[in-house]
Amino acid sequence: MKIAVCIKQVLTRNWPLRVDESAAWVRDRDASFEMNEPDAYALEEALRLKEQHGGEVVVCSAGPARVTQVLREALARGADRSLHVESDELAVADARGVADALATALRPEAADLVLTGLQSDDQGFGQTGVILAELLGIPSSTIIMDVEVHKSGVHVKRELEGGWFQWVSMSIPALLTIQSGIHQLRYATLKGIMAAKKKEIRKVRPGVVPDAGYAIVQLYVPEKSKAVQFIKGSSGDAAKALVRALREDARVL
Amino acid sequence: MILVVAEQHDGMVNRSSWEVVAVAQQIARSKSDPIKVAVVGVDVEAAATELTKADVAEVLVVENDQLAVYTPDGFVEALTALVQAESPQLVLFSHTYQTRDFAPKLATRLGRALVTDCISSKMTPDGLVLVRPMFQGKFVADVSLRGAAPHFASFQIGAVRADAAALGKSAAPTRRIEVAIDGMAIRQKPEAPFKEAKQAVDLTQAERILAVGRGIKGQEHLSMVQELARALDAEIAASRPICDAGWLPMDRQVGSSGQTVAPRLYLALGISGAIQHLVGMKGSRTIVAVNRDVDAPIFEVADYGIVGDLFEIVPALIAALGE
Ligand SMILES: Cc1cc2nc3c(=O)[nH]c(=O)nc-3n(C[C@H](O)[C@H](O)[C@H](O)COP(=O)(O)OP(=O)(O)OC[C@H]3O[C@@H](n4cnc5c(N)ncnc54)[C@H](O)[C@@H]3O)c2cc1C
Ligand SMILES: Nc1ncnc2c1ncn2[C@@H]1O[C@H](COP(=O)(O)O)[C@@H](O)[C@H]1O
Secondary structure (H helix, E strand, C coil): CEEEEECCEEECCCCCCCECCCCCCECCCCCCEEECHHHHHHHHHHHHHHHHHCCEEEEEEEECHHHHHHHHHHHHHCCCEEEEEECCHHHCCCHHHHHHHHHHHHHHHCCCEEEEECCCCCCCCCCHHHHHHHHHCCCEEEEEEEEEECCCEEEEEEECHHHEEEEEEEECCEEEEECCCCCCCCCCCHHHHHHHCCCCEEEECCCCCCCCCEEEEEEECCCCCCCCEECCCCHHHHHHHHHHHHHHHCCCC | CEEEECCEECCEECHHHHHHHHHHHHHHHHHCCCEEEEEECCCCHHHHHHHCCECCCEEEEEECHHHCCCCHHHHHHHHHHHHHHHCCCEEEEECCHHHHHHHHHHHHHCCCCEEEEECEEEEECCEEEEEEEEHHHCEEEEEEECCCCCEEEEECCCCCCHHHCCECCCCCCEEEEECCCCHHHCCEEECCCEECCCCCCCHHHCCEEEEECHHHCCHHHHHHHHHHHHHHCCEEEECHHHHHCCCCCHHHEECCCCECCCCCEEEEECCCCCHHHHCCCCCCCEEEEEECCCCCHHHHCCCEEEECCHHHHHHHHHHHHHC
């Protein structure tokens, strides 16, 4: 079975965010980056399916030269080879633009399963995977927490709201968007890191990026609406003041 | 014309669909546009009747036997036909799991883009601007629409109040629309929704909840949190990443994919306050947040906040409670 996994590179979680000169994105020139969290889970699912059913795991990322970092990381964790759709524009493109680029790279692969994360930590569109499925002409199912592969297709567990789930069957090829927490993650071993150095990162031309359907005109810190009462002072003083407020004002202790 | 695609389950309209009706009314007011609300499915009369109470031009009931159970392919087929027939300028959804499942495909099928997870909208000289969160709610972006209509947008659950939707003087007319759907086009075979076996902890009954997030850094630090929970006489809960990592069991998770709680006291330690967490706890009576980032969105819903390092504050709280 051939499984493709789409992996986005995003700013590390604790990076102090500041709006850049364009006022439409954040300063990221000297930033540190990491693998989008749900994508790490999508990769983990792919590696486990390969262990069970055999085959190959191909990872794909769209973006500037720097995104090879997350491809290397995926190769070190056990992916077999990788595709890099290289383009600076794709770092801030809309979901359709990114999905188009990913489709260009993945169409010739004709993978049996394409996995994406359910959402990116930066743009948070929550839709690139579903668009990609439509562009590839394959069925999709979203927010997946379990995957069973059968002869005729896949049987997947969708997360619904409020603690509900649902099993869905589909023929393959198919695309699944994977929810965080589907399995415990493995990390790269030293052996994996060494092996990754010999694995392929193939460059793919993005093709024509379609006209954006929308564009960010301004990025800013949201206005604070509700008046939170900040308790100041040393940790000891703040703790005492909070306990007093909870006992005497809020009366919840 | 603005088309609102409502969501219903077993004849009941989702509360968040009423929120989107309110959003459509706001946008329509500045453009004096008619609003139509579509309900898709089989046996959706009860939902359609409920929606006729809204101050809208028409309620459209989109029917076909293939729509008896929800599938993304079925909905895309039905709504593609509807949008082509009705030619709306704007198509609005609530950003639910179901919308995430089919709406991007619908927009793509029609050669258009979808702006997801919007929290508000504003009319500017350059047209409609939609506001959506980015970077997990730490920023928001004003987004302008490009290209030809129809434009598609989904609104975050809770972005506006459902009761802000204006009701009509009389019931809006209903029109049934029979769409043709090729059964072969539906590639998903869904089974009935279910809940996991009964949860071991019922956080909804807790008077006080101490919730811990990724700020706790490692499982080994949970003992400190447990000690504070004992001192507060509180149940322990967590954000999703803590449960994903297996540090606490899934049934302690609060949020859109966990439990919805409303205790007298909710104390959040090292939780950033992503919307999926907030929807599960913002109804709590008194909310306290401890976070070292003064801009963390959790402070937006908090009554009391301490900006600082939880590894100093937690021991100090344990000491203060002992006094
Ligand atoms: C479809 C979907 C469903 C989801 N469902 C849920 C759900 O049900 N529940 C849920 O919680 N999430 C859910 N999520 C995930 C959600 O989007 C967030 O990713 C998650 O809530 C973040 O958890 P966190 O706040 O613990 O971590 P982070 O966002 O990483 O925040 C950690 C916080 O800790 C602070 N911190 C770090 N160190 C310290 C310190 N020493 N002292 C004090 N503060 C510190 C940081 O400033 C930061 O604000 C869902 C996401 C999706 C897309
Ligand atoms: N530039 C990218 N390169 C590779 N995969 C991506 C990229 N952008 C988004 N994805 C995939 O699409 C998923 C959803 O992203 P989004 O639609 O931005 O929320 C992510 O979890 C990734 O799996």
